[in-house]
Amino acid sequence: MDAPAGLRGSFPPLVTPFRDGKVDFACFEGLIERQIAEGSHGLLINGTTSEPSTLSVEERNQLVELAVRVAAGRVPVCAATGSQSHAETLALTAHADQAGADALLIVTPYYIRPPQRGLVEYYADLAQRSERPMMIYHIPGRTAVSLELDSLEAIAERAPTLVGMKHATTDLGYVTEALRRLGDDFRIFVGLEELSLPMMAVGACGMMNAVGNIAPRRVAELYEAVAAGNLAEARRLHESLWELNRSVFFDTNPIPVKYMLRRLGVTERNEHRLPMVPARPELERRLDAVLADAGLIEP
Numbered sequence: 545m546d547a548p549a550g551l552r553g554s555f556p557p558l559v560t561p562f563r564d565g566k567v568d569f570a571c572f573e574g575l576i577e578r579q580i581a582e583g584s585h586g587l588l589i590n591g592t593t594s595e596p597s598t599l600s601v602e603e604r605n606q607l608v609e610l611a612v613r614v615a616a617g618r619v620p621v622c623a624a625t626g627s628q629s630h631a632e633t634l635a636l637t638a639h640a641d642q643a644g645a646d647a648l649l650i651v652t653p654y655y656i657r658p659p660q661r662g663l664v665e666y667y668a669d670l671a672q673r674s675e676r677p678m679m680i681y682h683i684p685g686r687t688a689v690s691l692e693l694d695s696l697e698a699i700a701e702r703a704p705t706l707v708g709m710k711h712a713t714t715d716l717g718y719v720t721e722a723l724r725r726l727g728d729d730f731r732i733f734v735g736l737e738e739l740s741l742p743m744m745a746v747g748a749c750g751m752m753n754a755v756g757n758i759a760p761r762r763v764a765e766l767y768e769a770v771a772a773g774n775l776a777e778a779r780r781l782h783e784s785l786w787e788l789n790r791s792v793f794f795d796t797n798p799i800p801v802k803y804m805l806r807r808l809g810v811t812e813r814n815e816h817r818l819p820m821v822p823a824r825p826e827l828e829r830r831l832d833a834v835l836a837d838a839g840l841i842e843p
Contacts, residue, residue, distance in 0.1 A: 551646070601636060
């Protein structure tokens with residue numbers, strides 16, 4: 545399958561706003577409109593930054609439905625439909641397909657640490673269940689399993705809908721080798737903020753970075769500078785995002801992101817579901833300094 549032309553650029557993984565323990569769908573709609581107004585090229589729904597493991601299947605489905613409806617074709621919607629359970633992944637994928645998501649992002653099953661041959665069978669099976677373009681979410685730091693290049697190649701041979709992946713590791717060589725084996729049309733999205741510029745420089749097609757919640761226009765402009773071959777502007781934007789990129793990981797994502805969104809007035813509340821908890825006061829002060837240094841709030 546050829547990847548959709550619009551499947552490139554900045555696809556921020558949106559946070560899930562909560563109000564008194566429930567998903568705040570009205571706030572979520574506002575987050576979508578903000579991303580589109582700020583120039584993001586697409587939306588990622590139910591990514592890691594969305595705290596999906598704390599959401600029910602019904603809530604994840606509702607967020608995808610809402611995103612497709614609100615985006616209304618203005619930007620592509622990529623639905624993250626992976627879980628540790630094959631059955632749950634099937635249910636989430638089927639619903640995203642029916643809802644009209646433009647692409648699927650499916651994380652390697654976490655916690656169970658499957659063998660490589662199990663990963664190949666897993667994705668080969670999922671690729672038969674939907675005609676939507678499918679991408680693999682490779683984030684071994686969260687899932688405790690790495691996808692080897694030989695396995696990626698084996699999946700590509702058996703999964704006709706596979707068009708790309710989100711690569712959330714520091715291995716730049718993996719990107720080059722994957723593109724050498726699968727072709728330059730294989731879409732690799734950056735999944736680590738600090739590596740956005742270098743990974744795009746060696747062939748990544750865009751970013752799915754949590755920092756896109758905080759400074760969506762600046763992140764989108766970084767992609768556009770790279771795509772235009774304007775290295776000087778790309779470096780300037782890379783440097784302007786540097787401390788913001790690092791701040792996302794001052795604590796477990798999305799704890800810093802949710803605090804900064806409330807501090808910027810984008811959301812009214814900084815609410816999580818256990819075992820996630822809000823930022824401590826000392827972290828809040830540290831994040832305030834980063835926002836001020838980035839010119840997003842007054843010092």
